[in-house]
Amino acid sequence: MAEKTNSLAQLSCPTSLPAKDTIVLGHGSGGRLSAELMRSIFLPAFENPVLARLDDQAIITVNGTRLAFTTDSFVVKPLFFPGGDIGSLAVHGTVNDLAMGGAKPLFLSAAFIIEEGLSIAVLRRVVDSLRSAARNAGVEIVTGDTKVVEKGSGDELFINTTGIGIVPDDLELSADRARPGDKVLLSGSIGEHGIAILAQREGLEFECPVESDSAPLHTLVADMLTVSREIRCMRDPTRGGVSSTLNEIAEQSRVGIQLEESSIPIREEVRGACEMLGLDPLYVANEGKLVAIVAPDAADAILETMRRHPLGGNARIIGAVFESSSPIVTIRTELGTSRIVDMLAGDQLPRIC
């Protein structure tokens, strides 16, 4: 795994060895370095129980109403890619972070950091896409900000979206709630967003072009919650892919998670691209998929509901939670052997979102 990861790191961003005291691209990868930065800098500084849950969204209570609150900056490169662009991604990413907390997304802010010299036509195209994505997701952009930096001090366009949603009173989803016996559900095939970005960036051509799976997952989540409240937690496996997401859940719940390789849906083009590039699809980013940990007796009903939703047609049970003295994620390969699925170690693919 480590070798595979490194080979891509070299392909996409040949950098010198990281010094321990400076920020490297891997600190933004969503993997081990990101987690270290979180633990060493951010968590101690802002110590509070809401942030310490380390979920994709904060759940806060204002006047008795439970709100989900989440922020994401988007620095994806290139701005436009097959299946989406930075505008639609900025909506989907934040809508999904709200949805993973079981929230109904309501309002977004949108803040633009623009590099001097960006074409206004490009800005307009991104803003139009952001607007369409917001409309389709039923959220309103109610406040915004624009900053401009000198040429060479940015990279075309960065967007921050921050979202507010409303969470049902009786709902408790959190990455520390996985229990032995629980099932791991995945809403569809993996790796498409990362491969689409990489292909676009590196000018790779496939017979069947891979499109990003970028999509808003909140209606899928709403359907799942209608059929059962026996969902422990949900996550959208973006940076660092399914492997990093499941490692975080294993870590926070102090459990093991065993995956079945044969159950994980991967489209043929993605599998081929990953083989060619020396990538493990478990580490490649998704922007329209979710992983859910659910109580064993609720798994089938939830799965059935997911499959009836347009974004869950290919949903599967991909594994189960087991008791473990230390947090671990393993996978039983199609050959019947088992291996450890570690957290992403370095920088796999920078600026994926």
Next chain:
Amino acid sequence: MAEKTNSLAQLSCPTSLPAKDTIVLGHGSGGRLSAELMRSIFLPAFENPVLARLDDQAIITVNGTRLAFTTDSFVVKPLFFPGGDIGSLAVHGTVNDLAMGGAKPLFLSAAFIIEEGLSIAVLRRVVDSLRSAARNAGVEIVTGDTKVVEKGSGDELFINTTGIGIVPDDLELSADRARPGDKVLLSGSIGEHGIAILAQREGLEFECPVESDSAPLHTLVADMLTVSREIRCMRDPTRGGVSSTLNEIAEQSRVGIQLEESSIPIREEVRGACEMLGLDPLYVANEGKLVAIVAPDAADAILETMRRHPLGGNARIIGAVFESSSPIVTIRTELGTSRIVDMLAGDQLPRIC
């Protein structure tokens, strides 16, 4: 005025003539170009009544609770300056935008875009400052995000903070509520933030160094609202300074505003620096001052209250609102003549916040 502005633009950022179809630094200045971008791109795209109010914060209602919601990205250069840094500024800026809507600030998100190679010690210093500022302002950082971009694709560190506050039920503050006869209050001396940044950036040395006035204004606002609800609107005159803020209010309320130059407090060092640099202090950014438009019969009581607050000791009535067929801001100079105070035309001082 235009000439003065241009002379600084040349001093701080010699750029070629802006093409009409690309983004220039002035689009981020908070002046006329920013307003044009807002009107031509963002407002039409996101048309909704909340955004169209063009206030510093959105007021949204969730489950019957009125929330203020505001976002700001901070790209200030340098990261550290006399009187503050990007961390404290990121808290004060967003707290103030909430406060200007009369909200009690409660929660902030913090999202970091870090340029590869930033020293972790610098990041830690900024995060510590952000933490202290949040604690002092009584707000909690409950959610965050970190992205890393390649060296040369950013500029050390950009921070977005987005804030949520709670607004009293019976309070309506908005820039379209100024009425002829209203008084214009200013909480203290102007121009300190902009001059502190500029001095630091350009290596200018003054006998008495100018410090940024960066400060959280929400307790000052709370005091003002306790004494009277006859406040029409409040604004913190940041980018574009007092002139741009008052022009926006005049525009949205369809009124004229007349200022008295002799009433506007300006510290001697700031006045001297502005003269030396060919700047008009009315256009220089503040980060710890507010402008309030208040009903005439409430002005004295509000002023008295402001003066008892540590951040309002130098508060003044600086002008009044008058009926006008077209929105205009004028100033009666100390010589007794009158001139128009237009909106900032180009880019005065980029990356001030």
